Amino acid sequence: MGRRTNTAVWLPNQNRWQIKVQKDGVRKTFTSAKPGRTGQREANRKADLWLDEGISSTRLLVETAYVNWIAEVKMTTSQSNWKPIESRWRTWVQPDLGKKQVANLNEQMLQAVVNKAFAAGLSKKTLMSLCADLRAFCKWLRLGKLSTFHPEELHVPKGARSEEKKILQPDALRVLFAVDTTLWRGKRVPDPYINAYRLSFVTGLRPGELIALRWADIQGDMVMIHGAINVHGEKTRGKNSNALRSFALTSQAKEILEAQRELTGGEEVVFPIEAESTYRHCWKRYCEANGIEYVPPYNLRHTFVSMAKTLPEGTVKSLVGHSRQMDTYGIYAHLIKGEKQRTAEQLEGVLDKVLADSKE
Incomplete structure (x- = not known):
């Protein structure tokens, strides 16, 4: 800040501080309406920013x-x-x-x-x-050299509360795994997306990830999540950088996928869902047809997280793509390979306990 040799002065008639500076033949005026030395310092700061930081516009709205x-x-x-x-x-x-x-x-x-x-x-x-x-x-x-302002202390008020998410209760989950049908024009018919609902629950996959899932993404007992299809039908790389992930299938998930393969004959996509809105509409119809209190399809994922809360927190986060420490597709694959199998075994036990009554 060595190029400014003057300082802002108070203009009584205009009730403001003002300073004029020049750089590269261009002369600019900076002002502040704040009273006292605070206003003087603000006007000087504006001038200094333009002189030293190359701020290109001080009047930009x-x-x-x-x-x-x-x-x-x-x-x-x-x-x-x-x-x-x-x-x-x-x-x-x-x-x-x-x-x-x-x-x-x-x-x-x-x-x-x-x-x-x-x-x-x-x-x-x-x-x-x-x-x-x-x-x-x-x-x-x-x-863009339009400002040097850095809001370091900007924060969410402490009293802010997380939005409470409704999840499926055990009775509803047992219905989900016991009933394959829905109502269509007053008649009982097989629900085309029944395996998608079930897989979402036992894996925590997001609706967009289900729609984007390809059979090529499933290699043996492992699933690789390469991206998602959003509500606008666009292919994306997922909700966040950790959405790209891999995990081991539980026995329940493998059974669901085997049933789905029999239905589709191994087409390229696992679930031929036209759009997320279609998926949501069919899920709501299934809930109404089978006496289940409706929750949005995304809440099947929340149900999975709630159901798996007995597992270590870091384990669940890596399964659903939330952990910031988890490198995409696992730089630590040599460590994770065994962990994923152990996670699948732990998860199988939890799923068996929750769904035990559905097979009676």
Whole structure:
């Protein structure tokens, strides 16, 4: 900051601090309406950023920059990722920050947005996503030399609660494994996706992962998850970097897959499901036809996690693709190979206990 030789001065008629600086023949004026030395320091800081950090625009509005950032996000990710970001922008960020200048952003402004969303009752998961949006936006600004602001203390309020997920209870699970039929126009017919429902429960696979599953992904007792099909029909590499994973099949999972192979004749895809909406509709119809309290298809995965909670936490996380320490497809394969078989054996015991009455 050696190039600035002057300091901001107070202009009584305009009720603001002002400083004029020059760089490469370009002269700029920076101001602050904050009273006292705080305002003087802010005006000086703006000037220093432009002089020393190469900040290219101090009048850029957040609404302009945010839309440009989202446009770049759209180029590198799927709709299932950028649409929620765009929705959070319109609902929570734009109303309070849209007309602010990027150069005036501070941590208190961003935290106020998060706090307002918290007060409105948003879940902890959504608040975490909102914080992640704001941090990513600020990083984009820094990379583009539009700001040097880094919201280090931005956080989710301590009182935020995780959204409670409904799961299938043991009685419903026994029905699931005892009844193969659903109702179609008032008649009992085989449910085409019965094995998909069951596999989701015994493996914790996400609906999109079930739809993307190919027979080629199943090698012996091992399953390799290469990606997913999202709600928009797009092939993705999964919900997060740890979604790409492998795991050993339990005996229950192998029986389900063998039954499915007999139905499909070994077609390329394991489950010929047209779209996630179709899968969800058929599952809801199955629940209604068989007296099961409906939960979204994704909650079959939550049911699996709840059922397997007696296993070590790290084991369950690696099974469902949540562990951040788990390298994709296992750099530690020489260690994991035996672990996966032991995990399958432990899981078989838990599944047998939960489903014991369904075979009576």
